[in-house]
Amino acid sequence: MVTHPIPADSVGIGLRGDHCEYVAVNKPSVDWFEIHSENYFGQGGAPHDWLRQIRQDYNLSFHGVGLSLGSTDDLNVKHLERLKELIHIYEPGLVSEHLSWSSIDGIYLHDLLPLPFTKETIVHLASRIERVQDMLGRTILVENASTYLEFSHSEMSEWEFINEITRLSGCQLLLDINNVYVNACNHQFDPIEFFSKISPSVVGEIHLAGHTVKNLPEGTIRIDTHDQRVCDDVWHLYEAVANRFHAAPTLIEWDKELPEFSVLMDEANIARSYRQEMQSAAA
Amino acid sequence: MQLRELQSQFSAEILCGENTSIQTLVEQRGFQAKQRISVYRNNIFATLTETLSNIFPVSCAMVGEEFFNSMARIYIRSHTPDSGNLHDFGEHLPSFIESMPELSNYPYLSALAEIDWACHQAFHSVSATALDISSLGDFSPDNYEDLQFEFHPSIHTVKSKYPIFDIWDFATSNGHADTIPNIKSEGQQVLIHRSKSGVKVVNIEDELFQMIKSLREHKTLGATFTSTLDLNPEYNLKEGLNRLFSFGVVSTITVKRSIVHQ
Ligand SMILES: [Fe+2]
Numbered sequence: 001m002v003t004h005p006i007p008a009d010s011v012g013i014g015l016r017g018d019h020c021e022y023v024a025v026n027k028p029s030v031d032w033f034e035i036h037s038e039n040y041f042g043q044g045g046a047p048h049d050w051l052r053q054i055r056q057d058y059n060l061s062f063h064g065v066g067l068s069l070g071s072t073d074d075l076n077v078k079h080l081e082r083l084k085e086l087i088h089i090y091e092p093g094l095v096s097e098h099l100s101w102s103s104i105d106g107i108y109l110h111d112l113l114p115l116p117f118t119k120e121t122i123v124h125l126a127s128r129i130e131r132v133q134d135m136l137g138r139t140i141l142v143e144n145a146s147t148y149l150e151f152s153h154s155e156m157s158e159w160e161f162i163n164e165i166t167r168l169s170g171c172q173l174l175l176d177i178n179n180v181y182v183n184a185c186n187h188q189f190d191p192i193e194f195f196s197k198i199s200p201s202v203v204g205e206i207h208l209a210g211h212t213v214k215n216l217p218e219g220t221i222r223i224d225t226h227d228q229r230v231c232d233d234v235w236h237l238y239e240a241v242a243n244r245f246h247a248a249p250t251l252i253e254w255d256k257e258l259p260e261f262s263v264l265m266d267e268a269n270i271a272r273s274y275r276q277e278m279q280s281a282a283a
Numbered sequence: 284m285q286l287r288e289l290q291s292q293f294s295a296e297i298l299c300g301e302n303t304s305i306q307t308l309v310e311q312r313g314f315q316a317k318q319r320i321s322v323y324r325n326n327i328f329a330t331l332t333e334t335l336s337n338i339f340p341v342s343c344a345m346v347g348e349e350f351f352n353s354m355a356r357i358y359i360r361s362h363t364p365d366s367g368n369l370h371d372f373g374e375h376l377p378s379f380i381e382s383m384p385e386l387s388n389y390p391y392l393s394a395l396a397e398i399d400w401a402c403h404q405a406f407h408s409v410s411a412t413a414l415d416i417s418s419l420g421d422f423s424p425d426n427y428e429d430l431q432f433e434f435h436p437s438i439h440t441v442k443s444k445y446p447i448f449d450i451w452d453f454a455t456s457n458g459h460a461d462t463i464p465n466i467k468s469e470g471q472q473v474l475i476h477r478s479k480s481g482v483k484v485v486n487i488e489d490e491l492f493q494m495i496k497s498l499r500e501h502k503t504l505g506a507t508f509t510s511t512l513d514l515n516p517e518y519n520l521k522e523g524l525n526r527l528f529s530f531g532v533v534s535t536i537t538v539k540r541s542i543v544h545q
Pocket residue numbers: 143176207208209253
């Protein structure tokens with residue numbers, strides 16, 4: 001098993017079920033893979049057979065979508081225990097979740113739902129993250145989510161909210177550049193200012209993904225669909241911040257309308273070329 | 284508004300379409316609060332509907348995607364997901380189908396959905412060793428009567444008063460119209476299990492269904508043979524047992540410890 005940590009200058013690819021056999025058999029030249037932890041909550045079968053094989057050759061990142069960190073329900077200990085078992089088996093280099101909620105009164109809506117940026121939310125989320133980190137015995141990363149609405153009783157900006165949470169809980173930030181861009185367009189703020197307020201020392205991973213532009217009579221809403229290539233504006237933002245967040249590895253995410261694996265390799269190579277440009281400019 | 288209240292109202296707004304006071308908390312900026320919330324509602328229903336059509340592909344193909352999706356929308360509201368793992372969603376769809384009068388045109392659909400669910404469970408179940416019939420040689424024939432079997436965790440059986448295997452086979456093999464099964468023909472039983480080459484759905488006779496059921500209840504081989512012969516005195520037990528082992532679903536054999544009466 002590959003045991004060294006995921007290197008700062010590396011570019012990983014989000015691995016979905018349909019590509020597992022291809023990856024296990026062909027061992028493409030990819031730095032590391034990120035999986036959705038819940039896809040491996042089953043006890044056995046092909047998903048685990050492939051992942052065990054893939055883990056021999058690649059480092060992994062476990063990205064959770066179902067822990068519902070921001071929920072005011074009790075923390076789902078059963079969910080967390082299964083995650084802990086999987087971490088024990090596969091020894092991933094990174095473990096992450098989202099700054100959102102998805103369940104209430106025991107009902108799981110299975111979406112990354114928006115939170116009001118209030119002191120109440122900060123205290124609640126930071127203590128939940130601390131509990132998760134205590135139970136898992138490791139630092140986790142939390143990802144900034146795409147949102148389609150803002151709450152009028154929010155007391156601060158998204159970046160102030162994020163900074164308070166990482167400061168109080170000691171967790172790291174999984175900075176999704178596409179999500180910042182989507183929110184900047186949906187809620188009209190300057191993404192560059194957002195990035196300038198995020199301390200590079202807390203960013204442990206960067207996400208890049210494609211989104212959908214939905215034009216309605218009232219205006220445009222951008223929706224985080226992960227079903228296409230990273231758009232030009234997001235690549236430009238990535239280029240602009242690559243230097244600032246050089247210590248964080250990058251991941252290409254693609255979840256729906258999954259293309260041939262070579263398309264993902266191509267996206268990863270584009271990300272790598274921006275990183276190399278930055279390095280040669282620095283030299 | 285407190286976070287807990289906000290989350291409860293958001294959920295009610297999504298699932299029941301109620302006009303809750305959450306709307307007054309949403310910044311409009313060119314859109315109505317309702318429109319912004321409906322982006323989430325659409326995402327959630329799309330995810331959950333897609334999850335169901337992925338887990339129940341054969342049922343979905345049988346009734347058509349449009350019909351399946353409208354059924355899914357009702358199911359999502361009446362059987363909201365209770366797990367953070369989407370793979371757990373859909374467990375009650377077969378019984379929900381059974382209880383829907385609108386589905387009386389598809390009286391076998393509930394059994395079909397049960398097979399879909401069993402395939403999904405089998406796909407994700409833990410792996411186990413498969414014994415072949417020669418393993419019986421490890422035991423003295425004197426003990427055969429007292430043998431008990433453990434099965435591969437992926438195993439599931441479905442019994443229907445409809446020709447459910449023929450219907451499944453038709454739906455999964457892109458069959459031509461002239462091979463449409465007559466749903467008035469005799470009922471059938473199927474065995475679902477996972478082998479090395481993947482999840483299998485096989486047609487089994489009623490007697491073998493009875494044997495498996497009895498053994499899964501931890502009845503001894505002797506008691507199982509007796510109840511199977513009660514069903515059909517002509518049944519060839521040896522052939523049935525051979526067939527059972529050929530599926531690779533028996534994972535352990537033990538001799539029942541006799542209870543000593545004092
Ligand atoms: Fe992301």
